[in-house]
Amino acid sequence: MSSVDNDLYLNAAGQSALLQWAEDHRRAFPWRETRDPWQVLVSEVMLQQTQAARVVERFERFVERWPDPSCLALEPLAEVLRFWQGLGYPRRAKNLHLAAELIVSRFSGKVPSTIDDLLSLPGVGQYTARAVMVFAYEETVGVVDTNVGRLLARWSGSSMKPNQAQQVADALVAPSRSWEWNQGLFDLAATVCLKRGPRCASCPVQNWCVWSIDGCPEPDPAVGSAGVSATQARFAESDRDYRGRILRALEIPDQSETRPGRSTLAEEAGLSADLTRFDRLCLGLERDGLLTREGVSWRLGN
Ligand code: SF4
16 A cells, blocks of 8 residues: 555555445446456546446447447548437547547557556546556556545545645555556445535445544535536536537438538527527537538538
8 A cells, every 4th residue: 555644534444444345335337347448548538528327338339339449540520429429528529539540640559558648639638548547557546536536625624726636646546456446436436425415424434534523514625626526507508408409410310311401400409599509509519520511501520
């Protein structure tokens, strides 16, 4: 075990307790059954903004259809966008497609194995790069997402700045059990240390958790702490909602069919009464490379 500077929380005994609990309570997901870096990268991109339960079936179909970066790089972007429908945030599909092309051209088709090289791929930020390093290459680094950020703040009893949270997360990782440790943190945050109503009585690390030892006083140190996301804005009828509707309306199974014109498309997207907004969103989607103008209509991809 690595040593932890702050001996108030998560000493070696606490780390062992959490690792044991993690082994006994591990949730089963298909991306946990592989160390294939491409599959891990795909799963992490899908999980960025979509709940795990919704990702499972898509992930399995995706890696079956495109088992390595070169397969995806050969596929037209429009096909990948069609596959992505329903997962939301289609920019992720575009970035993944571009990342596959770069992996083929710059890294001989192999997903890079350093944080810096991973960060050079589109759509890969600090969290995703570190997740690939841990869950594919089993490197001893910590990954801080919104759930882990919540744990760290509660364990220490105070909010953290991003650098501090990353340093603490890195320091806490068990050197030879990085994969188990980080998955254990996710499972603990998802099933016990809930955002609202943490189940401290059944938590394996309660004896080392400063906030719980203090009686969970308000404010919760996790609120506003590094990595912990604020409450999501309302989705229905947001620009994001309508962007998704426009892309869905462009899904044409048979390529020989006539593409819908502007007014038809706007109507199918629920924006016939606000064509200014429709045009603005289409331009934004075009800027993002998700659709292309063709005469009076649009098509998926670039
Ligand atoms: Fe979370 Fe409570 Fe466990 Fe602390 S003791 S980590 S607040 S569930």
